[in-house]
Amino acid sequence: MADFLEIDCKLEDIIPEKTRKTRTPQFKQARTVRPAPPRYRNEISKYIILRNEELCLKCGKCVEICPQGVHVKSLGYKYFAQPHSHLCFGPVCEKKGCYCITACPQGALRIQENPMMKALGDYRWPAEMILATWKMAENGECPSEDYGYDFETGKSEGGFDRIRFKFPDRPPVELKDEEIDTSIELNRRHDGRARIRIDVPWYGGGMSFGSVSNTTQLSKARAAVAWNTFSCTGEGGFMERMRPYDDHMITQVATGLFGVREETIQRVPIVEFKYAQGAKPGLGGHLLGDKNTQAVAKMRETVIGISLFSPFPFHSVYSIEDHQKHIDWVKHINRRALISTKVSTPNDVDMVAVGSYSAGTHIIHLDGGYGGTGAAPDIAKKNIAMPIEYAIPKVHNFLMAEGAREQVTLVASGGIRNPYDVAKAIALGADGVVIGTVEMVALGCVRCNRCSAGRGCPRCIATTDKTLAAKIDLEWGAQRLINTYNAWRNEVVSILRRLGLRSVSELRGRSDLLMHLDYTNVVVEREA
Numbered sequence: 001m002a003d004f005l006e007i008d009c010k011l012e013d014i015i016p017e018k019t020r021k022t023r024t025p026q027f028k029q030a031r032t033v034r035p036a037p038p039r040y041r042n043e044i045s046k047y048i049i050l051r052n053e054e055l056c057l058k059c060g061k062c063v064e065i066c067p068q069g070v071h072v073k074s075l076g077y078k079y080f081a082q083p084h085s086h087l088c089f090g091p092v093c094e095k096k097g098c099y100c101i102t103a104c105p106q107g108a109l110r111i112q113e114n115p116m117m118k119a120l121g122d123y124r125w126p127a128e129m130i131l132a133t134w135k136m137a138e139n140g141e142c143p144s145e146d147y148g149y150d151f152e153t154g155k156s157e158g159g160f161d162r163i164r165f166k167f168p169d170r171p172p173v174e175l176k177d178e179e180i181d182t183s184i185e186l187n188r189r190h191d192g193r194a195r196i197r198i199d200v201p202w203y204g205g206g207m208s209f210g211s212v213s214n215t216t217q218l219s220k221a222r223a224a225v226a227w228n229t230f231s232c233t234g235e236g237g238f239m240e241r242m243r244p245y246d247d248h249m250i251t252q253v254a255t256g257l258f259g260v261r262e263e264t265i266q267r268v269p270i271v272e273f274k275y276a277q278g279a280k281p282g283l284g285g286h287l288l289g290d291k292n293t294q295a296v297a298k299m300r301e302t303v304i305g306i307s308l309f310s311p312f313p314f315h316s317v318y319s320i321e322d323h324q325k326h327i328d329w330v331k332h333i334n335r336r337a338l339i340s341t342k343v344s345t346p347n348d349v350d351m352v353a354v355g356s357y358s359a360g361t362h363i364i365h366l367d368g369g370y371g372g373t374g375a376a377p378d379i380a381k382k383n384i385a386m387p388i389e390y391a392i393p394k395v396h397n398f399l400m401a402e403g404a405r406e407q408v409t410l411v412a413s414g415g416i417r418n419p420y421d422v423a424k425a426i427a428l429g430a431d432g433v434v435i436g437t438v439e440m441v442a443l444g445c446v447r448c449n450r451c452s453a454g455r456g457c458p459r460c461i462a463t464t465d466k467t468l469a470a471k472i473d474l475e476w477g478a479q480r481l482i483n484t485y486n487a488w489r490n491e492v493v494s495i496l497r498r499l500g501l502r503s504v505s506e507l508r509g510r511s512d513l514l515m516h517l518d519y520t521n522v523v524v525e526r527e528a
Helices: 017-021 063-064 090-096 127-139 214-226 240-248 296-301 318-332 349-359 386-401 417-430 437-442 476-499 517-528
Strands: 045-050 109-113 164-166 195-200 203-204 247-253 270-274 284-289 309-310 338-343 363-367 409-414 432-435 514-515
Touching: 017 214, 127 437, 127 476, 164 417, 203 214, 214 240, 214 437, 214 476, 240 247, 270 318, 270 363, 284 409, 318 338, 318 349, 338 349, 349 363, 349 386, 363 386, 363 437, 386 409, 386 417, 417 432, 432 437, 437 476, 514 517
Parallel strands: 203 432, 247 270, 270 338, 338 363, 363 409, 409 432
Antiparallel strands: 045 109, 164 514, 284 309
8 A cells, every 4th residue: 555545444444355365566656857858850849940951061050059959960060950949949049149040150040930839729728838838748847938938827818827926025934945845635534534645736637548548548647656646537437457556546436437336446545426527517528439449438338439428417416415325335335535526617616515525525626617628619618617716716715614624625627737827726725736638738739629539639649549549658658747747846846935835735725925917907007
């Protein structure tokens, strides 16, 4: 059993004897940051460096002057490889005295902004944020200012993009990075069940086998092991290949009950009931027949090639009392498991949350309207659920008023794109967050919204096609996510240090440390 599980009952009371005898030793994954370069020879970049081969004398001046390794020469300068444009800082090099464009004695080099920057991404995930995430996944660090990437905010002019931290000129307390605690506890009831503490204030959201490939799922699981956090199976069943990662997995019981079995519920420390998804509340889930391959059908215990629907809602749950029966059922099957309840964000989400707490849940998972992959319809994502930045304080304050806030862990998802969003969500009242889309972007996602169609993702992430799935190496995928987690944690630590806070728990509910640009503008206009 992993070190972070403090279990107050005997092993034989937790895991049935048959399961105990066949239990696979847990997988160990180091969280060491290692380079994980792009899979593509010509990765999408902000700038493109063009070389005129007729003018170039192959003098090597560009190689000598570039600190980023954009230009690569052969032995003896006989030829040059295609410039590695994704490493280029762009015109900022001119101020640093290392601008290859002007340094070339023949004027053989020129630079232009990549036209792809206008087509890549959207307002919430602009091209620069996608490229910044790729940088984090590649080297485990947030990109320097020299790249010119804005990974803190998007261009939506709403949501987290309009919220900023009010950093003091000098922090009230001088802290070192190693003095700052980013861990959170997931069982605040202290009810004799597993005392689980994760090292970072986030875990991976549910992505089912069928919506994504098994390589993607396993990459997420390995990153969860490395960072002592969790990943979630989604509603597509629990692959046998996931068994070595059981102590870091959440299995999901969703409305379609696909692949739900008592044996898999007994394997994990956390079981999540998914009542609704913020990206499509009231609509349920939908997996097109093209992605329902033989392996997916076997896992979900369905017929190959037919479209699968997850109804809304659970047809056995129409009250808090019904919800409590579900929770009691899982608690009986797995005596150590914590219960998470995932709900969307209707107007009465505060009442839903306190009802779920009363039913016995340990974790309340709010899923706001900005979340979801390309499989979720835009009309639902943009028009139905409450934005997560409104739902978090609404639930947090209501639980505080009811005297229940310290007995439950509140996590939020639905539009968490970067470490600043993590910190903002916690300052609004969450204990931590659940992430999903950013993991896909770290693996190379370009946000093309082809997740559910045909063979699925052209970048081989959200696909069930064996040929496409095999193009992502498991070791590479896990390392990209490990690197991303490292960059995120470093940035969260930096935010806490600038605010003079010793732990991420001290940030919870500190909305006084935030400002909203809309209200700030109103004040400025009135003063003017």
